[in-house]
Structures are given as structure tokens and as C-alpha cells.
Amino acid sequence: MTKHLLILGAGFSGKAIGDVFRGAGFTISGTTRSAEKAEALRTLGIAPIVYDGGTISDTLAADMAGATHVVQSIAPGKDGDPLFRAGMPALSGLMPRLEWAGYLSTVGVYGDHKGSWVDEDTVLNPVSARSVERVEAENHWLDYGKASALPVAVLRLAGIYGPGRNALRNMEEGSARRLIKKDQVFNRIRVEDIGRSALFLAENHLGGVWNITDDEPGPPQDVVAEAARLMDLPTPPDIPFETAELSPMARSFYGENKRVSNAKLKAAGFEFRFPNYRQSLAELKASGRWRG
Known part of the structure; x- marks a missing residue:
């Protein structure tokens, strides 16, 4: 059936x-x-x-x-x-x-x-x-x-990110920003x-x-830096979170800081194809699918 x-x-x-x-x-x-x-x-x-x-x-x-x-x-x-x-x-x-x-x-x-x-x-x-x-x-x-x-x-x-929605595309379009908030991490x-x-x-x-979620919660600015490296473009300058112009929704995301475990899903037998952003961005760049 x-x-x-x-x-x-x-x-x-x-x-x-x-x-x-x-x-x-x-x-x-x-x-x-x-x-x-x-x-x-x-x-x-x-x-x-x-x-x-x-x-x-x-x-x-x-x-x-x-x-x-x-x-x-x-x-x-x-x-x-x-x-x-x-x-x-x-x-x-x-x-x-x-x-x-x-x-x-x-x-x-x-x-x-x-x-x-x-x-x-x-x-x-x-x-x-x-x-x-x-x-x-x-x-x-x-x-x-x-x-x-x-x-x-x-x-x-x-x-969530993937083909057509990722830091590589943000770098190409000139919209990537390195917002710095002390000790902030995201999955x-x-x-x-x-x-x-x-x-x-x-x-x-x-x-x-x-x-x-992936294996590796980390600072958002590190993802931008890795995307810049892969694209062979200058790393955008640091922008202090306190002075950054952000929408209320974007600012609210930075009001939550946590590291989220995926141990339960892996213990059940699931294997991530893209367990961290470095491996994932490298695949997007190599495959050419980063533009979507």
C-alpha cells in the first residue's frame, strides 16, 4: 500500500x-x-x-x-x-x-x-x-x-540553513555581518x-x-568568518551587538543563549550528514549548491 x-x-x-x-x-x-x-x-x-x-x-x-x-x-x-x-x-x-x-x-x-x-x-x-x-x-x-x-x-x-540560505550567499550578497555578543552561541x-x-x-x-540540531553550538561570528575564508573574501568587521541595528525579532534571538544537545537522536541510531557548520559550508561550496 x-x-x-x-x-x-x-x-x-x-x-x-x-x-x-x-x-x-x-x-x-x-x-x-x-x-x-x-x-x-x-x-x-x-x-x-x-x-x-x-x-x-x-x-x-x-x-x-x-x-x-x-x-x-x-x-x-x-x-x-x-x-x-x-x-x-x-x-x-x-x-x-x-x-x-x-x-x-x-x-x-x-x-x-x-x-x-x-x-x-x-x-x-x-x-x-x-x-x-x-x-x-x-x-x-x-x-x-x-x-x-x-x-x-x-x-x-x-x-535552519542550506542551499540558497546560508552564510556563503550572505557573503556574496554583501549582507553578512559579524555581530559580537560576549559568550553568545547558537545551534x-x-x-x-x-x-x-x-x-x-x-x-x-x-x-x-x-x-x-548539529553537534556544535558556537558563536555566530565564527560561521561568517568561515564563509569568508571559503569564498576568499575579506572577513566582515566586528559589530558590537549593543550598537547593531536589528529588527525586534532578530534582537530577541540574541536574548536566548543555550547549547542544545542532539544526544537522544544519535543514541536512537540517527547519523547526521552535516554534523557541523564547517563541514556543511565546505560541501555547499564544493557542490555549488550554496546559491540554491
Whole structure:
């Protein structure tokens, strides 16, 4: 019987997940908010469905009815996760064939730990409103998994980069900046490893919470310096964080400082293809895929 993956919100991560699942023999559909983006999905082998996170159309309902796997990548917003809002039909009724579900969350749910290590058992302390919303959505999905005896995996993603979205391209475009904030570190994750980890969890029928992140949290300015070296371009000057011009969202990211462990996923048997930014940037440069 053909396995079918529905991706709710087929953006940067969703497309990468679709690519990996398609390679494993799945048929793939994915939602997007606009008809213009729908055609781009079709060229990637993803059957497009226009969905704005509100009313479920007959087309989407029919696809849900046939889905064996689902990945939810739509941000919850103030009204919560679109599939668990008031008045929504029960998920078990919408997707009766479902064997596994994945919810894409963020390591932002941990909040600030002043550079200390966190893992899946760390008590959550979300700071931003968007992270508070993510925790609520995570709980909806995990509760649904328990109530339905279905493996539901929450994938907490670190900072996402990959082909077309990376420090090499920022260097070429002149937008790379070395913001310096004392002792600040971030984790990252290559988008293809998001796809591979989702398939790993699905094929092994694994639910629960999983950190999807590289091996090496580090200062963001080091990534820029490595990209400059690979591109044979001058390293951008240091900019003190305190005086940098940043959007409120960008500044909020720097308000959280932690090292996120991926030990649980590796202990389960997953092997990262891109375990650190140096190896990953080198591959992007050598393959020429860094432009996207």
C-alpha cells in the first residue's frame, strides 16, 4: 500500500522533508498559501494544495483522508495550531489512515539558559510570544498522540540553513555581518538533515520530543568568518551587538543563549550528514549548491 505524506506548510524545511520522503517511495502533497507558489511545489514532485491555515477545503480534506503520514510546519499564531482550533473536526476523523505525525517546533521553547546545555528533558521556559505559542501547539500534538496511541514526534529545530540560505550567499550578497555578543552561541541544522531525521523518526515509528540540531553550538561570528575564508573574501568587521541595528525579532534571538544537545537522536541510531557548520559550508561550496 502506497504511503502518502501530507506536508502542512511546505516551505524551506517542508520541501526538504518532501524530497527525502519521496526518495523513500512516498507520494507527497503539500500546502501553500498562494497559487503562485503552488506551481513551484509541483515542479518538486509535491502535489500542491492552497491552504491559508483556516478553513479546510474539500481538496485538502480528501488528501487528509488518504494521508498515512503528516508533517505540520505551519506556525501556530495567536489562535493556536490550525488543526486544534475551536470548531475544527477531530484529527482522527480527518486523517483515519494516519500512522505517524511530525510537528516542527523550535529550540526557542527552551528559552535562555545562559549558555548551558539543554536536552529534551529540560524544563521549558519560553520567553517570546511565538515560543509560548509553540509550546501550546507541541502539547496539543503530544496529547493527541497519547489519546490516539499514535507516534507523534515533536521536532525542535535549531537555526535552519542550506542551499540558497546560508552564510556563503550572505557573503556574496554583501549582507553578512559579524555581530559580537560576549559568550553568545547558537545551534544550527542543515535543512537536508531535517528531512532525513523526519524520515528516520517516521520509519522507526518514533514519537515524543527530539532536538534536531548539529553537534556544535558556537558563536555566530565564527560561521561568517568561515564563509569568508571559503569564498576568499575579506572577513566582515566586528559589530558590537549593543550598537547593531536589528529588527525586534532578530534582537530577541540574541536574548536566548543555550547549547542544545542532539544526544537522544544519535543514541536512537540517527547519523547526521552535516554534523557541523564547517563541514556543511565546505560541501555547499564544493557542490555549488550554496546559491540554491
